[in-house]
Amino acid sequence: MSDAYAEAGVxxxxxxxxxxxxxxxxxxxxxxxxxxxxxxxxxxxxVLQVAPNLGIAVGTDGVGSKLIVAEQAGRYDTVGIDCIAMxxxxxxxxxxxxxxxxxxxxVEQADPGVLEQIGQGLxxxxxxxxxxxxxGEVAVLPELIRGHPSPNGFxxxxxxxxxxxxxxxxxxxxxxxxxxxxxxxxxGIHSNGYTLARRALQQDGGFSLDDRPDALGGxxxxxxxxxxxxxxxxxxxxxxxxxxxIHGMAHITGGGVANLLxxxxxxGWLLDAPLPVPPVFELIxxxxxxPPAQMYxxxxxxxxxxVVVPPDCEMTALTFLRRRHPGSARIGTVTGHDGRxxxxxxxxxxxxxxxxxx
Amino acid sequence: MSDAYAEAGVxxxxxxxxxxxxxxxxxxxxxxxxxxxxxxxxxxxxVLQVAPNLGIAVGTDGVGSKLIVAEQAGRYDTVGIDCIAMxxxxxxxxxxxxxxxxxxxxVEQADPGVLEQIGQGLxxxxxxxxxxxxxGEVAVLPELIRGHPSPNGFxxxxxxxxxxxxxxxxxxxxxxxxxxxxxxxxxGIHSNGYTLARRALQQDGGFSLDDRPDALGGxxxxxxxxxxxxxxxxxxxxxxxxxxxIHGMAHITGGGVANLLxxxxxxGWLLDAPLPVPPVFELIxxxxxxPPAQMYxxxxxxxxxxVVVPPDCEMTALTFLRRRHPGSARIGTVTGHDGRxxxxxxxxxxxxxxxxxx
Numbered sequence: 001m002s003d004a005y006a007e008a009g010v011x012x013x014x015x016x017x018x019x020x021x022x023x024x025x026x027x028x029x030x031x032x033x034x035x036x037x038x039x040x041x042x043x044x045x046x047v048l049q050v051a052p053n054l055g056i057a058v059g060t061d062g063v064g065s066k067l068i069v070a071e072q073a074g075r076y077d078t079v080g081i082d083c084i085a086m087x088x089x090x091x092x093x094x095x096x097x098x099x100x101x102x103x104x105x106x107v108e109q110a111d112p113g114v115l116e117q118i119g120q121g122l123x124x125x126x127x128x129x130x131x132x133x134x135x136g137e138v139a140v141l142p143e144l145i146r147g148h149p150s151p152n153g154f155x156x157x158x159x160x161x162x163x164x165x166x167x168x169x170x171x172x173x174x175x176x177x178x179x180x181x182x183x184x185x186x187x188g189i190h191s192n193g194y195t196l197a198r199r200a201l202q203q204d205g206g207f208s209l210d211d212r213p214d215a216l217g218g219x220x221x222x223x224x225x226x227x228x229x230x231x232x233x234x235x236x237x238x239x240x241x242x243x244x245x246i247h248g249m250a251h252i253t254g255g256g257v258a259n260l261l262x263x264x265x266x267x268g269w270l271l272d273a274p275l276p277v278p279p280v281f282e283l284i285x286x287x288x289x290x291p292p293a294q295m296y297x298x299x300x301x302x303x304x305x306x307v308v309v310p311p312d313c314e315m316t317a318l319t320f321l322r323r324r325h326p327g328s329a330r331i332g333t334v335t336g337h338d339g340r341x342x343x344x345x346x347x348x349x350x351x352x353x354x355x356x357x358x
Numbered sequence: 359m360s361d362a363y364a365e366a367g368v369x370x371x372x373x374x375x376x377x378x379x380x381x382x383x384x385x386x387x388x389x390x391x392x393x394x395x396x397x398x399x400x401x402x403x404x405v406l407q408v409a410p411n412l413g414i415a416v417g418t419d420g421v422g423s424k425l426i427v428a429e430q431a432g433r434y435d436t437v438g439i440d441c442i443a444m445x446x447x448x449x450x451x452x453x454x455x456x457x458x459x460x461x462x463x464x465v466e467q468a469d470p471g472v473l474e475q476i477g478q479g480l481x482x483x484x485x486x487x488x489x490x491x492x493x494g495e496v497a498v499l500p501e502l503i504r505g506h507p508s509p510n511g512f513x514x515x516x517x518x519x520x521x522x523x524x525x526x527x528x529x530x531x532x533x534x535x536x537x538x539x540x541x542x543x544x545x546g547i548h549s550n551g552y553t554l555a556r557r558a559l560q561q562d563g564g565f566s567l568d569d570r571p572d573a574l575g576g577x578x579x580x581x582x583x584x585x586x587x588x589x590x591x592x593x594x595x596x597x598x599x600x601x602x603x604i605h606g607m608a609h610i611t612g613g614g615v616a617n618l619l620x621x622x623x624x625x626g627w628l629l630d631a632p633l634p635v636p637p638v639f640e641l642i643x644x645x646x647x648x649p650p651a652q653m654y655x656x657x658x659x660x661x662x663x664x665v666v667v668p669p670d671c672e673m674t675a676l677t678f679l680r681r682r683h684p685g686s687a688r689i690g691t692v693t694g695h696d697g698r699x700x701x702x703x704x705x706x707x708x709x710x711x712x713x714x715x716x
Contacts, residue, residue, distance in 0.1 A: 011468065011498075018468035019496050025477030031488045036457060046492030048458055050521050051409055060460040060495045060517060068501055099394060100406055102418040104462065104515045110369065110376035119383030130389045134404030137418045137515070138377050140369075143426055144513055146504040155502055157462045157495070159418060159517035163408050 038166060042262060044093035044251055045162075047169055055164045057096030061086040062157030065194040066225070071148045073209050073222040076114050079156055080121020081128070082191045085229035087160035088129040089251040089305060092236045095170030096162035098129055103136040103158045109151035110140045118156065121228075128231040131160070168240075172248035172263025172308070175334050179247050179267075180314045181260075183275045183331035184321060186304030190229040192254035193298045197225065197280075200288035215283040224280045232305040235324040239307065244317050247334075248308035252300040257341060260306060261352050268340035271332035275302040293348050293355040308334060396524060400620060402451035402609055403520075405527055413522045415454035419444040420515030423552040424583070429506045431567050431580040434472050437514055438479020439486070440549045443587035445518035446487040447609040447663060450594045453528030454520035456487055461494040461516045467509035468498045476514065479586070486589040489518070526598075530606035530621025530666070533692050537605050537625075538672045541633045541689035542679060544662030548587040550612035551656045555583065555642055563645035573641045582638045590663040593682040597665065602675050605692075606666035610658040615699060618664060619710050626698035629690035633660040651706050651713040666692060 036048040038055055045059040063082045070079045080103075088098040103122055105115070115138065126133050136158075147153030189197050201207050201221055209222035216224055232251070239246055248263045260269050281302070285295050295301060309317045314330060321328035335342070341350040342358075349358040394406040396413055403417040421440045428437045438461075446456040461480055463473070473496065484491050494516075505511030547555050559565050559579055567580035574582055590609070597604055606621045618627045639660070643653050653659060667675045672688060679686035693700070699708040700716075707716040 014470075015468040015496070015498050018465075018470045018473045021470035021474040022463070022477040022494075022496065025474055025481050026484075026491050026494070029481050029484045029491060031485055031490060033488070035490055037490065037492050041492070046458070048490065048492060050414070050457070051412060054409060054412075056408070056414060056457075056519065058458060058460055058519065059493055060462050062462060062464070062495060062497050064497055065499060065501060099408070099414075100404070100416060102416055102517045104418050104420060104517075105380070106420070106464075106513055106515075107376075110373040112372075112376045112379035115376045116379040116383055119380040123383050123387050126384075126387045127389055130391070132389060132393055132395065132406065133384050133387060134395050134399070134406060135417055136380075136384070137420060138373070138380065139420050139422055139515070140373050141423060141513070143423060143506070144504055144511065146502055146511075148501070153502060155464055155499070155513065157464075157497070157515070159460045159462075161414065161416065161519055 039094065039169060039171065040264065043171065043264065044090040044262065045096065047094055047164060049166060053166050055166050055169065057091050057094050057162045057164050058159065059087055059090040060157065060159040061090060062155065063191050065198065066191050067154060067156055068148050069198065069222065069225045071152050073226060075226055076117035077120045078226050078228045080118050081125040081228035083156050083158050084122060084125025084129055085231045086191050087158050088131060088231060088233050091160045091162045092233050093249040093251050094164060095168055095240065095246065096164035097237060098131045098160050098162040098233055100132045100134050101126060101158050101160045103133060106139045106141050106145050106155040108142050108145040108147045108153035125231060129233045170246050170249055171265065173265035175247040175265055175267050175308050177267055177334050177336040178311055179308050179334040180311050180330050181269065181271065181332040181334065182307045182309065182317060182321060183303040183329060184232055184235065184305040184325045185275055185327040186300045186302055187230045188224055188227040188278050188280050190300055190304055196288065196298055197284055200284040205287035213283065215279050217279060230304050235321050238320045238324065239317055242320060244313050245310060246307060247310065250306040252304050252306060256296045256299055256301065258297060260341065261339060266338045268335040268337035269332060270335045270342045272344055273331050274343060274345065275329060275331060277302045292346055293357060296343065296348060297355050303331060397452065397527060397529065398622065401529065401622065402448040402620065403454065405452055405522060407524060411524050413524050413527065415449050415452050415520045415522050416517065417445055417448040418517040419448060420513065421549050423556065424549050425512060425514055426506050427556065427580065427583045429510050431584060433584055434475035435478045436584050436586045438476050439483040439586035441514050441516050442480060442483025442487055443589045444549050445516050446489060446589060446591050449518045449520045450591050451607045451609050452522060453526050453598065453604065454522035455595060456489045456518050456520040456591055458490045458492050459484060459516050459518045461491060464497045464499050464503050464513040466500050466503040466505045466511035483589060487591040528604050528607055529623065531623035533605040533623055533625050533666050535625055535692050535694040536669055537666050537692040538669050538688050539627065539629065539690040539692065540665045540667065540675060540679060541661040541687060542590055542593065542663040542683045543633055543685040544658045544660055545588045546582055546585040546636050546638050548658055548662055554646065554656055558642040558646035571641065573637050575637060588662050593679050596678045596682065597675055600678060602671050603668060604665060605668065608664040610662050610664060614654045614657055614659065616655060618699065619697060624696045626693040626695035627690060628693045628700045630702055631689050632701060632703065633687060633689060635660045650704055651715060654701065654706060655713050661689060
């Protein structure tokens with residue numbers, strides 16, 4: 001995968017091997033009864049049956065090294081939004097309505113002011129997503145958490161659960177060649193790729209968090225790096241409530257455009273009209289000399305969420321999506337080339353193995 | 359609260375203030391619809407209604423600084439059991455059947471061998487509890503996680519959800535004076551109080567992890583510190599399946615015997631026949647000169663889980679409990695002294711403010 005990413009300190013093959021070692025063991029769990037899972041693994045959320053036509057969709061995700069930027073900038077009131085976003089945007093992908101999020105905050109030192117700020121972000125995110133936070137955990141672990149500098153270190157992660165009628169689960173399997181692919185704008189980097197983004201801007205580019213490079217149009221590096229992840233829940237719920245047949249939804253996270261390949265079912269992806277790319281990505285690419293193929297493998301590049309609908313629903317769906325997310329647009333179509341990603345305007349072609357210049 | 363605990367580096371009042379600051383904000387979340395919560399906060403798990411008579415019980419907890427012992431000892435295959443235990447033992451307290459656990463592992467470095475071992479513990483725990491692990495997250499955060507030494511640092515936490523009929527939720531409200539209090543043995547320290555336990559044994563006592571002090575009867579310090587937390591799920595489910603009216607359940611975690619005060623409803627606790635105290639607690643008290651009141655405020659002192667039943671169910675309940683947990687016994691009764699804790703054989707008396715010598 002991305003060389004730039006590896007140089008930035010993320011050994012993706014090693015991390016993949018480690019996760020495989022863990023999952024390999026977890027797959028052998030035998031609990032003495034049939035599994036309640038009704039969705040093959042690898043999707044954005046697991047769904048477990050709890051009643052005849054009711055499933056609980058669950059997922060867990062953290063904010064990762066974006067937290068270090070919050071710590072360095074002394075701004076703790078937005079990463080809670082990211083924490084909620086990363087979880088609810090995953091759970092909505094299977095067509096579930098997110099109901100509740102449980103947060104876990106590990107801190108080097110318990111600081112009431114910092115925890116209050118973190119809480120403000122969680123509150124904003126929860127209100128945007130329409131989820132409750134009925135529980136959580138604060139762990140004070142000075143020996144385990146590393147600060148920048150000490151004692152300000154913290155980690156923030158969460159788990160989310162939602163409800164979905166079993167006959168309404170969205171997997172991607174209903175998509176057909178000719179279906180339209182709708183993209184919803186991201187607000188910037190969201191919560192993935194921060195190891196590379198930070199290295200590019202802070203080390204290679206030599207920018208401090210307070211710098212306001214021309215390329216960022218007046219925003220500071222901290223502003224851009226801490227821009228909260230967009231929450232797409234209400235837009236997706238609008239489409240479902242309107243009865244629009246959704247053939248697939250993808251949250252564009254780490255792995256960039258290849259997230260589309262996580263959807264179940266057959267068919268490839270021709271993305272002939274990508275959304276505009278926010279300036280921060282151009283600055284990252286320039287500072288760290290990252291070629292386009294790698295940028296699209298690591299970052300969302302302006303598109304944070306994707307919805308697939310039949311062609312005759314395109315305009316109705318876009319009308320709903322644009323109410324919540326102006327700039328939403330048709331970015332491509334589903335093709336018959338199973339597992340293939342095509343971005344002709346960028347000269348990129350790829351599959352699960354990665355993107356290359358076509 | 360515990361002076362010994364504060365000296366060991368845990369500033370409980372500060373941590374409490376920080377949690378209050380966070381919770382104060384989270385309580386103001388307005389999601390634009392009625393809450394689905396059907397249980398006042400402060401219990402072991404939240405319960406959210408998802409169908410006319412179906413609730414989802416949720417909770418989240420981590421393993422804490424016990425993980426540092428695992429890292430120092432190079433034994434990673436048991437803390438997964440602790441991680442499952444801390445979560446499922448909480449969720450069962452409200453009468454829910456735990457269904458699934460989602461793990462979150464933050465590592466300083468992705469090491470396939472270590473993650474495989476962590477997975478083996480999670481598997482054992484999941485099988486003991488009868489829960490699936492349908493998802494999880496591994497975050498490689500070298501800048502955020504501190505090793506002992508680097509790069510072996512890791513954090514392990516999880517969230518659990520279970521199902522409960524709304525008319526079968528166990529809150530503690532049904533308990534009455536004269537009800538019997540049954541104690542289930544712990545395996546030792548479980549997963550709370552490790553800051554004090556480690557300081558007492560490793561610093562004050564000067565023991566290395568490989569030492570085998572006479573007081574531990576042949577076991578090494580590492581053996582005792584890494585003894586996995588007992589999982590009480592199947593025993594509790596047995597009681598429920600047998601139709602025994604359960605008037606309260608409490609997982610004895612950080613806060614020790616005061617965990618009983620988390621149960622809803624009225625009535626106090628006369629614990630006139632505490633379970634035998636495992637040797638590790640006597641060694642900790644000796645090494646760090648911790649008086650009994652503080653020991654019972656921090657540690658489970660041999661009793662990891664408590665079940666309250668009407669007096670006429672005592673023998674039937676004990677028969678079931680002893681099949682899974684030999685040594686389970688009646689440890690006391692519910693009294694009419696609301697909020698009071700009495701341990702007469704130890705000369706201790708207390709309430710939510712703490713324990714004192716009577």
